[in-house]
Amino acid sequence: MAKPQQKDARRNVRTALACASLVAGMVGLAYASVPLYKLFCQVTGLGGTPGIEAAAPEQATDIDFTVRFDANINPTLPWTFKPVQRAVNLKLGEEGLAFYTATNNSDHPITGTATFNVTPLKIGQYFVKIDCFCFTEQTLQPGETVDMPVTFYVDPEIRQDRSTEEVTTITLSYTFYPKKSETDGQVSALKQKSTPVDIGG
Amino acid sequence: MANAADAHAHDDHGDHYPGFFSRWFCSTNHKDIGTVYMFVSMFAALVGGGMSWFMRLELAEPGLQYLTGGAPDMQFYNVLLTAHGFLMVFFVVMPALIGGFGNWFVPLMIGAPDMAFPRMNNISLWLLIAGLALLLISAFVGSGVGTGWTVYPPLSSSIYHPGAAVDFGILSLHLAGASSILGAINFIVTIFNMRAPGMTLHKMPLFVWSILVTAFLLLLALPVLAGALTMLLTDRNFGTAFFDPAAGGDPVLWQHLFWFFGHPEVYIIILPAFGLISQIVSTFSKKPVFGYLGMAYAMVAIGVVGFVVWAHHMYTVGLDVDTRAYFTAATLVIAVPTGVKIFSWLATMWGGSIEFKTPMLYAFGFIFLFVMGGVTGVTLANSSADLVFHDTYFVVAHFHYVMAIAAIFAMFAGWYYWIGKMSGKQYNETLGKIQFWMFFVGVNILFFPQHFAGLAGMPRRIPDYPDAYAGWNYVSSVGALITAVGTMLFFWILYRTYAAGTKAEQNPWGEGATTLEWHVPSPAPFHTFEDQPDMSGKQPAE
Ligand code: HEM
Ligand SMILES: [Cu+2]
Numbered sequence: 001m002a003k004p005q006q007k008d009a010r011r012n013v014r015t016a017l018a019c020a021s022l023v024a025g026m027v028g029l030a031y032a033s034v035p036l037y038k039l040f041c042q043v044t045g046l047g048g049t050p051g052i053e054a055a056a057p058e059q060a061t062d063i064d065f066t067v068r069f070d071a072n073i074n075p076t077l078p079w080t081f082k083p084v085q086r087a088v089n090l091k092l093g094e095e096g097l098a099f100y101t102a103t104n105n106s107d108h109p110i111t112g113t114a115t116f117n118v119t120p121l122k123i124g125q126y127f128v129k130i131d132c133f134c135f136t137e138q139t140l141q142p143g144e145t146v147d148m149p150v151t152f153y154v155d156p157e158i159r160q161d162r163s164t165e166e167v168t169t170i171t172l173s174y175t176f177y178p179k180k181s182e183t184d185g186q187v188s189a190l191k192q193k194s195t196p197v198d199i200g201g
Numbered sequence: 202m203a204n205a206a207d208a209h210a211h212d213d214h215g216d217h218y219p220g221f222f223s224r225w226f227c228s229t230n231h232k233d234i235g236t237v238y239m240f241v242s243m244f245a246a247l248v249g250g251g252m253s254w255f256m257r258l259e260l261a262e263p264g265l266q267y268l269t270g271g272a273p274d275m276q277f278y279n280v281l282l283t284a285h286g287f288l289m290v291f292f293v294v295m296p297a298l299i300g301g302f303g304n305w306f307v308p309l310m311i312g313a314p315d316m317a318f319p320r321m322n323n324i325s326l327w328l329l330i331a332g333l334a335l336l337l338i339s340a341f342v343g344s345g346v347g348t349g350w351t352v353y354p355p356l357s358s359s360i361y362h363p364g365a366a367v368d369f370g371i372l373s374l375h376l377a378g379a380s381s382i383l384g385a386i387n388f389i390v391t392i393f394n395m396r397a398p399g400m401t402l403h404k405m406p407l408f409v410w411s412i413l414v415t416a417f418l419l420l421l422a423l424p425v426l427a428g429a430l431t432m433l434l435t436d437r438n439f440g441t442a443f444f445d446p447a448a449g450g451d452p453v454l455w456q457h458l459f460w461f462f463g464h465p466e467v468y469i470i471i472l473p474a475f476g477l478i479s480q481i482v483s484t485f486s487k488k489p490v491f492g493y494l495g496m497a498y499a500m501v502a503i504g505v506v507g508f509v510v511w512a513h514h515m516y517t518v519g520l521d522v523d524t525r526a527y528f529t530a531a532t533l534v535i536a537v538p539t540g541v542k543i544f545s546w547l548a549t550m551w552g553g554s555i556e557f558k559t560p561m562l563y564a565f566g567f568i569f570l571f572v573m574g575g576v577t578g579v580t581l582a583n584s585s586a587d588l589v590f591h592d593t594y595f596v597v598a599h600f601h602y603v604m605a606i607a608a609i610f611a612m613f614a615g616w617y618y619w620i621g622k623m624s625g626k627q628y629n630e631t632l633g634k635i636q637f638w639m640f641f642v643g644v645n646i647l648f649f650p651q652h653f654a655g656l657a658g659m660p661r662r663i664p665d666y667p668d669a670y671a672g673w674n675y676v677s678s679v680g681a682l683i684t685a686v687g688t689m690l691f692f693w694i695l696y697r698t699y700a701a702g703t704k705a706e707q708n709p710w711g712e713g714a715t716t717l718e719w720h721v722p723s724p725a726p727f728h729t730f731e732d733q734p735d736m737s738g739k740q741p742a743e
Binding site: 008011012015016019020022023024026027029030031033034037038074113115121122163175177178179 | 317318382385386389390393394395420421422423424425427428429432443446447448449451454457458519521522523
């Protein structure tokens with residue numbers, strides 16, 4: 001009797017190990033999804049992720065297009081941040097240039113980074129940046145004001161895509177955050193207050 | 202529990218029962234573990250139900266009546282709401298349907314002496330109890346977990362939930378998840394390797410099929426939740442930025458991961474209910490289930506397709522139109538295998554000599570509620586419509602019908618169906634029927650008006666609302682009161698059954714009850730099927 005039972009036990013352990021590796025694989029996939037997700041957004045431009053190229057196409061078209069500019073700032077960053085111009089009119093395929101201005105209102109140097117996206121979200125893949133202040137971190141001295149350029153173009157392909165052909169205006173939006181390591185102090189300061197941020201009512 | 206112990210102790214099947222402590226705390230016996238799971242579930246149901254009745258009390262009228270300690274405390278409402286959701290999903294429905302009935306009846310139905318890994322079974326149970334304790338503690342840490350059961354960042358990030366409460370909540374879910382994963386492995390090994398000779402997969406009762414499919418869903422879905430929760434934990438405490446856009450993360454990634462788990466989770470809840478309802482419909486129609494194989498593979502199909510529809514919870518996050526079209530279409534596809542199930546139940550009943558005992562009433566109730574919720578589900582699956590319905594009470598009504606209350610009906614159905622086998626005592630049929638009608642009327646008055654409130658635009662997750670919504674909210678709260686009385690009546694029936702129930706026969710349901718658990722005495726002895734029965738040549742035992 002002992003023999004078959006041992007065989008059963010070994011079979012059980014084998015099945016259990018197969019299940020366990022399935023579990024480990026799924027945990028791995030959950031973490032793998034982080035880089036995959038970013039890659040996916042960049043490749044497809046989903047969620048308004050703009051593309052990046054070295055230069056605008058040789059030939060611009062003569063189709064008019066408007067790009068508007070929007071600026072936001074995380075409340076924990078004591079800066080002022082504004083677009084210099086509200087909008088730029090240009091041709092599809094033509095290289096555009098715009099400036100944002102930022103001032104550090106505090107009494108110490110602060111490093112910030114900007115996140116960006118474009119709306120309508122569906123045209124992400126047709127909005128292409130050539131150079132942008134958001135590609136790097138920006139450090140501002142106390143009281144310093146800087147003008148920051150962004151160069152871009154709108155891909156004429158936007159007119160070939162049935163779901164984007166009607167778009168004539170897009171909005172480029174930035175949000176400036178303190179660099180993550182610089183917020184840690186503020187977050188723990190917030191943590192010391194035991195009540196969460198007022199949620200209204 | 203003491204009652205349960207007595208009920209067993211007075212039986213003499215020549216079994217040797219261990220002492221009270223080692224029997225109930227160190228148990229490795231699938232029946233005893235199942236029983237403890239049932240009582241844990243009932244305890245959590247009282248806590249989670251108590252919270253929901255308090256919320257309905259507050260929502261009965263516009264304005265704040267009961268949440269007015271000092272400053273009107275909206276966070277406290279959020280804490281109740283979150284704990285209610287977590288408790289009901291992870292600590293009421295899953296422990297009862299999977300831990301309770303699964304442990305009790307999967308080995309019995311396949312003619313196995315116990316689960317494959319009895320000690321691991323005990324670990325699963327205690328991990329769950331530890332998780333429950335952590336969740337209850339989290340409500341008293343700082344200002345509690347007010348994130349909703351979806352735990353979306355940035356609300357769940359350290360900016361809006363500083364303090365350790367959310368960390369407790371995360372650890373609680375980790376423990377509950379580990380418990381379920383170990384349990385799932387145990388079920389898979391048991392079902393694959395320990396069936397009685399001759400019981401092929403295609404002859405297994407549908408309840409066993411449902412637990413098998415559920416176990417695979419658990420293995421595939423829970424690790425993703427665990428991974429996402431760990432990312433959130435490190436975001437909150439160790440400076441990572443998976444969900445923090447300031448450092449290149451994205452809060453929408455959380456939603457993808459959460460719902461990749463979350464949608465299969467609703468099938469994890471409802472598939473065991475499907476299996477159980479199939480047994481009951483067949484028993485009380487005195488016919489085998491119509492289309493047995495179709496029923497089994499419909500569950501497999503629902504499980505598979507359930508993994509590729511998750512973003513129907515995310516239509517408003519800015520997905521492009523093609524993506525939304527895909528998720529709408531994929532979601533609608535699930536209606537096909539689901540329809541197979543509904544129509545097969547109806548076909549099973551058709552022409553059968555139906556006996557309206559309490560379990561069958563609950564099975565009818567389940568089918569009715571599930572179809573109701575399914576219809577609103579098909580509505581919500583349309584991304585264009587969902588842009589309007591999202592986060593309104595229409596959604597609250599939908600998921601309570603299709604998942605929450607339907608699952609509770611299946612639990613009641615299973616309890617009335619199997620309590621004779623589990624305790625050796627039969628419940629009082631008249632009281633059972635009264636309890637069914639109270640509960641059925643109660644939940645419909647409770648949740649049906651929420652459709653109207655939602656269509657009129659009432660948002661979910663709010664403790665106060667404009668006067669315009671007052672009427673239906675009042676009706677809904679009256680329904681909650683009836684449901685609460687129905688629940689209390691259930692606990693009375695439970696008490697009377699253990700204390701003074703009539704002796705249950707081996708098979709109280711007659712010719713329709715064909716599965717193996719009806720071939721052992723009531724209550725099922727401590728050890729069953731030490732010698733496995735030979736099932737060769739027998740019909741599928743649905
Ligand atoms: C006893 C009957 C029940 C009542 C009276 C009830 C009532 C409620 C109420 C008032 C809310 C809050 C709605 C809001 O403010 O948005 C809610 C939310 C919820 N309920 Fe129930 N419920 C019941 C049963 C259940 C069951 C059995 C389950 C699950 C199996 C469940 C799962 C949930 C979930 C997941 C939420 C959403 C929580 C969130 O928004 O994060 N409920 N319920
Ligand atoms: Cu879903």
